[in-house]
Every structure is written in C-alpha cells, then in structure tokens.
Amino acid sequence: MRKLLLGVAGAATAVTALAITAITLQPAPAEAQASRGAFTILIDGSSTVFPMSEAAAEGFQAQNQGRVRVTVGESGTGGGFRRFCRGETHISDASRPILAREMETCRAAGVSYVEIPVAFDGLTVVTHQSNPVRSMTVAELRSVWRAGSTINNWRQINPAFPDLRLSLFGPGTASGTFDYFTEAVNGTAKSQRTDYTPSEDDNVIVQGVATNPGGMGYFGLAYYEENQGRLNALAIDPGNGRPVGPSTETVANGTYQPLSRPIFIYVNAAALRRPQVQQFVQYYISNAGRIARETGYISLPANAYQTYAQRATQRQAGTAFGGRNEIGMTVTELLGRPLVLASGTAAPR
Amino acid sequence: MSVADVPVRQDLTARPPGLAARHFKSHSFVIWGILATLIGLGTLVALVSELWVDGGHRINWDFFWSFPSSNPEDAGILSAWVGSLLVILTTAFFAIPLGVLSGLYLEEYAPKNPITSVIEIAVNNLAGVPSIIFGLLALGLFVQGLALGQSILVAGLTLALLILPVIIVATREAVRSVPQEIRQAALSVGATKWQATQHHVLPYAMPGVVTGIIIGISRAIGETAPLILIGGLTFVAFLPITQPNQPLSYTIGEVDQLGSPIDPDAMERITVSNPATLSLPDGNVVELAAGQSMEVPSGTYVDTMSSWSDAIASWMPWSWSGQSFTVMPIQMFNWTSRPEAEFREAAAAAGLVLLAITLLLNGAAIWLRYRLRRSIKW
Structure with missing residues (x-):
C-alpha cells in the first residue's frame, strides 16, 4: 500500500513538473517577439502558386533590403484557407477560387479578402510517348476518370485507341488541381474514381506516366514543359470537334478549354491597410506577368493586372466566383463580375 | 547401466555421420549473413x-x-x-534532461507497482507512435492551446516529445546494465542512494545514455511531417539571428499574429541607437x-540599422526561439x-548534407562511447 502511494506521488510530481514547464513556457516569445523582429508578411497555401509567391517574396525582399520579411509556406489551397480564415496569415495562395464553406468560416471570423488572380495555368493531360492517341474529348476523359469508372484499357475508351492497359496517375485529393480537374471533367468537384495512383508530388506523376506505356495523368503546364521530351500532351476537344492542345498561347487566348484555370492570391483586406503589405501586393501584381512566364504559368492581360492593382489599393473585398469553382472563365468575364463576401447573396448569374 | 554398456566407437578417426550436412549448414549461414549485410550496405552505397551523381556538383560554399531562391x-x-x-538545440535542451531524469527515476527509484508498469508500457509504446501524431498533438497543445505560434520553440518542443521515449528507453537499458554489486558496494560503505547513482551508476551508464541521446537527435533532424503540420515554412530568406549594422525593423508594443497592435492606445518611450525612420499608425x-x-x-x-546590442540580443534563445x-x-x-x-539537383545536394550531418552525429556517438568506456574501471 505504501509503495502504491509512493507511485501515485511520483506520478503526480511528474505531471506537476510537466505542467510547470508548460506554464513557464507560456508567456515566452511568440507574441512579444513578433514585435521585436522585422514586420513579416505571412503567406501560406497552394503548392501550385508557391513558385510565384516565392519569386515575388524574393524580389520584394531584395528590393527593400530585408526591411520587410516575407515567408511562404505550402500547406495546400484548403490548408492555406483554414489558416487564412483564422487570421494567421496575410495572404493565401490558392489554385482554385475560395469555396462557399471557406467564405463562411472567414466571414464568421471577421476576415474579408481581396481576390487577385495572378496567372493562368493549363491543366495538361499527358500520356506515354509511344501512345499514338493525340487528342481526347471531355466526354472520353469523363468516361475514364468519373467516380466508379471501370475502364481499364485504352480500347474501352474509344475502339480506335490502341489495346493498352490503362494506368492512371493524378494529384492527391487535398490538392486544388484535383478539385479543378474533377469539376471540369466530371462535373462535380472531388468526385473521381479512386483506383489511380495519387501523389502530392507532380514529379511522381511525370515518372509514372513516362515509364508506363498505357499511362495517363494530369498536372499543371509547367511540369509538362519541363518534361516535353518524355511525355505527350493530349489536345482536348471540349465537344465541338475541334481539339486544342495546351500551350502558352491557347491558354492565354482562352481556346484551351475547359482545363485552363486562373490561380490566385487572397489578401486579408484589413492587412492591406499596412503599408508593407500594400507595397508587397503592388510589387507582386506589377511583376506577376514576368514571374508567371519564369515559373511556367501564363500571364493575364496587362489591363487585368491594372484593375487588380486598383482593387488592392481600394481594398475591394469579395470573390467573383460566389463560392463555386467555375470552369472555363476568361479574364474579361471575371473582371465584369460583382464581388461577394457571402455565398448565396448576389450570386453571379 | 554400467560403463560397459555404453557403445564405444571403434574408429575415432572416422567422420561421424551427418558431419558434412552440419558443416554445410554452418557455412551457408555465413553466406546468408554476408548476403544480408551486402544487400543493406549495397542499397546505402x-x-x-x-545523390552524389545528382547533386555533388551543387555542394560548394555558396x-x-x-x-532559397526561385x-x-x-x-x-x-x-x-x-x-x-x-x-x-531547442530539442536537446528539453529532451535530454527530461529523458535522462525520467529514465533514471523509472529504473533506480520507481517502486515496482501497477502504476509504474503502466508508465513503462506507455513509454515503450510512445517510442513507436508515428511522428505525424506528435505533430497533431503539438498543433493542438503548443500552437493553438498555449498560443506559442509557429515558432522554433514549438518545433523544438515537438521533436523533444518525439524523441523523449527513445532517450528514456536507452537510459533505462544503460542503467539496468550496471551490475547490482556496484550499487551494493557503494551503499555498504555508507553512500546515500543519490551518491551511489551520481558517482557510480550514472558514469558507468553514460556510454549507453549518450548513444540513446544521439540516436534520438539523429531521428529528430530528419523529421518533416510534424514540422510541416505545426507550420514549418518553405520559403524563409532571413535568419532568426542578426549581425550589427544590418537593416532592422520592428513594431512598437504588443502585436497579434498578423503584426497589428493589441492595444492601439498604449504609448511607449523609445530611444534609438542608430538613425531611424518611424512610421506612425496615423500615417x-x-x-x-x-x-x-x-x-x-x-x-x-x-526602420533602422541594428546596433551591437540588437545583434547580441538576437542571439539569445528567448529571442530566436x-x-x-x-x-x-x-x-x-x-x-x-x-x-x-535543377531543383532536384539542389534537393540531392541538401540530402547529401543531411546525410553527412547524421553520419557526423553517429561518428560523434561512437567516439564518445569509446572515450567513456575507456574511463570505466571495475
């Protein structure tokens, strides 16, 4: 009995010690420290947008010699919005527009945002180099990728296609690229067959398709351009009998449909009052065209960047998408739309 | 049974039956062993x-x-x-004392009862918990619960929790391997329990303890998942520590996570050591x-330049953590x-550096163990 008591006493002491450590740690750095360090602009979100934000952050810090710091994380579009709507970041990178439930979270936390498309990306469907198929219709793509599809041979897609075992590769379900592709091809975001090889790392998809004669996969145009020698990119026929291949031109002029998508940054509207954040966002927008080209994306027309720079200056909050991931939007269409902060109210069209 | 009943082998030089088979088994075991070692070693090589072919040429001073750059x-x-x-450093600061003390207590002092058994089982199980779980715990407890932010301190604490079981288990093993006679001898000449532990048990157990610590640290240095979960960033182009005469900027007063003042009406008297530009909230x-x-x-x-005292202050743990x-x-x-x-080449080069650090740590462990073993005389 005494020994048992001793044991209990020992355990209690250990717990108290841990608690004391935790308590003495509590008033420590984090908040007090943030005020001593340089002002840091915090960016998090999509890994698709990461290369652009990284280049902007790098250029901006070089320009002001480290007086303002910028950090960029890549916890994914969804993960980025979660932190953004908790007020933990100034800017959220996103490879799809903000969705209704994320708008709701942000609104509940009193976070409003300025939506700024920074570039276009062309989702590219790729096959093995030896595969003679050069184009597919969206309907054919849907027959392959829709939830529950059992197609496992190219011939089943179209009798004219070769007799090859089909193996599918794609991004993981947490990715904005996955959201966009499923919406564009299958008609419902996040609805896709599950027997494919998912990877958060697009290079794994490149590798998978490049080494698999019957392979098919999809990712952003930048990855195709770096691997043109190893893969074929399919031209996509939206249903009008005129297939269009992905390229800088076809994405920029809006003919590569429906797999062209804008990629965004969302800026906390209150944070835009701070001169450092405002300066950074202006730097980002005025250099976005160049950065897009350097990182493998397609720049928006110059007048679009001007309009978005103005919106940032005036802190015009809201999304032009109304909480839905719309497919095949052109910039002109986007610019003409009303901005909303709550889904449901003043839903466009 | 008398001695005479035992069958006597007539020809002692004759090979006993089955000897060839036994030799074969013995040799083939050696071959299998060598093969297994070679497979492991070959993979590593x-x-x-x-990595070297891909990234070796990237390893230089620059x-x-x-x-990082785009x-x-x-x-x-x-x-x-x-x-x-x-x-x-932060991990070691928290994990080593906590781990070694817990291990010593559990092995030397804790009474044998159901509660200590439960604690033992718990510790052993903790050693096998996937690291992402520790990340989840840290996100809830340190980042959100204690509001410590996505800081070096939180990362260090998370990894410390992760390697704590490794250190505890290693310490216990090392302490257990010290012969009971050593303790009895010390106690019998009037040493207190702590004296026996301090002067005899702990020094003898040290090689094992150090090995445990270094294995734990080597594991911590390669961890990614829990750190990404608690908000480890990817693009950081500044250091948490600074030198004199560098651009230095800061906000006056307590600020929230996004750098906005918590109490906008508070006033503070500041003295600047270098020429400074002040941007007031009113513009x-x-x-x-x-x-x-x-x-x-x-x-x-x-907006100013850092002085010597700013630089020294930035090197203090409570500043960079x-x-x-x-x-x-x-x-x-x-x-x-x-x-x-080209980025994958940089990744390969970074991988080589990480491997080198791990090897260095393990080398240090072997050397330390050797040194400590030599000083043991019993």
Whole structure:
C-alpha cells in the first residue's frame, strides 16, 4: 500500500513538473517577439502558386533590403484557407477560387479578402510517348476518370485507341488541381474514381506516366514543359470537334478549354491597410506577368493586372466566383463580375 | 547401466555421420549473413552515390551561404541549416534532461507497482507512435492551446516529445546494465542512494545514455511531417539571428499574429541607437537621429540599422526561439516536387548534407562511447 502511494506521488510530481514547464513556457516569445523582429508578411497555401509567391517574396525582399520579411509556406489551397480564415496569415495562395464553406468560416471570423488572380495555368493531360492517341474529348476523359469508372484499357475508351492497359496517375485529393480537374471533367468537384495512383508530388506523376506505356495523368503546364521530351500532351476537344492542345498561347487566348484555370492570391483586406503589405501586393501584381512566364504559368492581360492593382489599393473585398469553382472563365468575364463576401447573396448569374 | 554398456566407437578417426550436412549448414549461414549485410550496405552505397551523381556538383560554399531562391542555380540552404541547428538545440535542451531524469527515476527509484508498469508500457509504446501524431498533438497543445505560434520553440518542443521515449528507453537499458554489486558496494560503505547513482551508476551508464541521446537527435533532424503540420515554412530568406549594422525593423508594443497592435492606445518611450525612420499608425513619418528618444503609440513601425546590442540580443534563445523557421528536410521536400530538374539537383545536394550531418552525429556517438568506456574501471 505504501509503495502504491509512493507511485501515485511520483506520478503526480511528474505531471506537476510537466505542467510547470508548460506554464513557464507560456508567456515566452511568440507574441512579444513578433514585435521585436522585422514586420513579416505571412503567406501560406497552394503548392501550385508557391513558385510565384516565392519569386515575388524574393524580389520584394531584395528590393527593400530585408526591411520587410516575407515567408511562404505550402500547406495546400484548403490548408492555406483554414489558416487564412483564422487570421494567421496575410495572404493565401490558392489554385482554385475560395469555396462557399471557406467564405463562411472567414466571414464568421471577421476576415474579408481581396481576390487577385495572378496567372493562368493549363491543366495538361499527358500520356506515354509511344501512345499514338493525340487528342481526347471531355466526354472520353469523363468516361475514364468519373467516380466508379471501370475502364481499364485504352480500347474501352474509344475502339480506335490502341489495346493498352490503362494506368492512371493524378494529384492527391487535398490538392486544388484535383478539385479543378474533377469539376471540369466530371462535373462535380472531388468526385473521381479512386483506383489511380495519387501523389502530392507532380514529379511522381511525370515518372509514372513516362515509364508506363498505357499511362495517363494530369498536372499543371509547367511540369509538362519541363518534361516535353518524355511525355505527350493530349489536345482536348471540349465537344465541338475541334481539339486544342495546351500551350502558352491557347491558354492565354482562352481556346484551351475547359482545363485552363486562373490561380490566385487572397489578401486579408484589413492587412492591406499596412503599408508593407500594400507595397508587397503592388510589387507582386506589377511583376506577376514576368514571374508567371519564369515559373511556367501564363500571364493575364496587362489591363487585368491594372484593375487588380486598383482593387488592392481600394481594398475591394469579395470573390467573383460566389463560392463555386467555375470552369472555363476568361479574364474579361471575371473582371465584369460583382464581388461577394457571402455565398448565396448576389450570386453571379 | 554400467560403463560397459555404453557403445564405444571403434574408429575415432572416422567422420561421424551427418558431419558434412552440419558443416554445410554452418557455412551457408555465413553466406546468408554476408548476403544480408551486402544487400543493406549495397542499397546505402547506391543511394549515396546516386545523390552524389545528382547533386555533388551543387555542394560548394555558396550553397551553404545562400537563401532559397526561385532561380534553382541561386538556391541555397542557409535558412534551412540554421533553422535545423536552432530547432535541434531547442530539442536537446528539453529532451535530454527530461529523458535522462525520467529514465533514471523509472529504473533506480520507481517502486515496482501497477502504476509504474503502466508508465513503462506507455513509454515503450510512445517510442513507436508515428511522428505525424506528435505533430497533431503539438498543433493542438503548443500552437493553438498555449498560443506559442509557429515558432522554433514549438518545433523544438515537438521533436523533444518525439524523441523523449527513445532517450528514456536507452537510459533505462544503460542503467539496468550496471551490475547490482556496484550499487551494493557503494551503499555498504555508507553512500546515500543519490551518491551511489551520481558517482557510480550514472558514469558507468553514460556510454549507453549518450548513444540513446544521439540516436534520438539523429531521428529528430530528419523529421518533416510534424514540422510541416505545426507550420514549418518553405520559403524563409532571413535568419532568426542578426549581425550589427544590418537593416532592422520592428513594431512598437504588443502585436497579434498578423503584426497589428493589441492595444492601439498604449504609448511607449523609445530611444534609438542608430538613425531611424518611424512610421506612425496615423500615417505620419518621423526621422530620429542616433540617441534621440520619443514617445510613440503602439503599432509604430521603426526602420533602422541594428546596433551591437540588437545583434547580441538576437542571439539569445528567448529571442530566436519565437521566430518562424524552415528546416533541411522541408526544404528538400519542396525542391523534389518542383518542375525544374535543377531543383532536384539542389534537393540531392541538401540530402547529401543531411546525410553527412547524421553520419557526423553517429561518428560523434561512437567516439564518445569509446572515450567513456575507456574511463570505466571495475
């Protein structure tokens, strides 16, 4: 009995010690420290947008010699919005527009945002180099990728296609690229067959398709351009009998449909009052065209960047998408739309 | 049974039956053993040489002293290795004393009863818990619960929790291997329990304890998942520590996570040691000469150059531990997933550096163990 008591006493002491450590740690750095360090602009979100934000952050810090710091994380579009709507970041990178439930979270936390498309990306469907198929219709793509599809041979897609075992590769379900592709091809975001090889790392998809004669996969145009020698990119026929291949031109002029998508940054509207954040966002927008080209994306027309720079200056909050991931939007269409902060109210069209 | 009944082998030089088979078994065991070793070793050599072929040419002075960059040729690991170093220092600071003390207590002092058994089982199980679970715990407890932010301190604490069981188990093993006679001898000449532990048990157990610590640290240095979960960043182009005469900016007063003042009405008197530009919250800009002071509202942004005392202050643990960070594995992870092949070369080079650090740590462990073993005389 005494020994048992001793044991209990020992355990209690250990717990108290841990608690004391935790308590003495509590008033420590984090908040007090943030005020001593340089002002840091915090960016998090999509890994698709990461290369652009990284280049902007790098250029901006070089320009002001480290007086303002910028950090960029890549916890994914969804993960980025979660932190953004908790007020933990100034800017959220996103490879799809903000969705209704994320708008709701942000609104509940009193976070409003300025939506700024920074570039276009062309989702590219790729096959093995030896595969003679050069184009597919969206309907054919849907027959392959829709939830529950059992197609496992190219011939089943179209009798004219070769007799090859089909193996599918794609991004993981947490990715904005996955959201966009499923919406564009299958008609419902996040609805896709599950027997494919998912990877958060697009290079794994490149590798998978490049080494698999019957392979098919999809990712952003930048990855195709770096691997043109190893893969074929399919031209996509939206249903009008005129297939269009992905390229800088076809994405920029809006003919590569429906797999062209804008990629965004969302800026906390209150944070835009701070001169450092405002300066950074202006730097980002005025250099976005160049950065897009350097990182493998397609720049928006110059007048679009001007309009978005103005919106940032005036802190015009809201999304032009109304909480839905719309497919095949052109910039002109986007610019003409009303901005909303709550889904449901003043839903466009 | 008498001796005569035992059958006597007539010819002692004759080979006993089944000897060839037994020899065969014995030799083939050696062959299997060598094969198994070669497979393990071969894989390691193949991995390292592939990393070397891919990234060897990237390892130079600039690679260590450059920040990450969107231009793969300019990309370096400065913020990553400094981040890793500071995180590991923090980890060691918390994990070593806690782990060694717990291990000693559990082995030497704890009474044998159901509660200690439960604690033992719990500790052993903790050693096998996937690291992402520790990340989840840290996100809830340190980042959100205790509001410590996405800081080096939180990263260090998370990894400390992760390797605590490893250190505890190693310490216990080492303490248990000290012969009971040593303790009895010390106690019998009148030493207290603590004296016996301090002068005899602990020094003899030290080689094992040190090994445990270093295995734990080597594991911590390669962890990615829990750190990404608690908000480890990918692009960080500044260091949490600074030198004199560098651009230095800061906000006056307590601020929230996004850098906005918590109490906008608070005033503070500041004195600047170098010429400074003050941006007041109302939009006015004031220039201060070196040594001037002024009463300013909370939220004022100060742009100046760092003095010696600023630099020294930034090297203090309570200063850098609150900063945001990146670490080597996170940097590698990012580079492997970029479209440009040059980034994968940088990733391979970073991998080599990480491997070298791990080897160095393990080498240090072996050397320390050897030194400590030699000093043991019993």
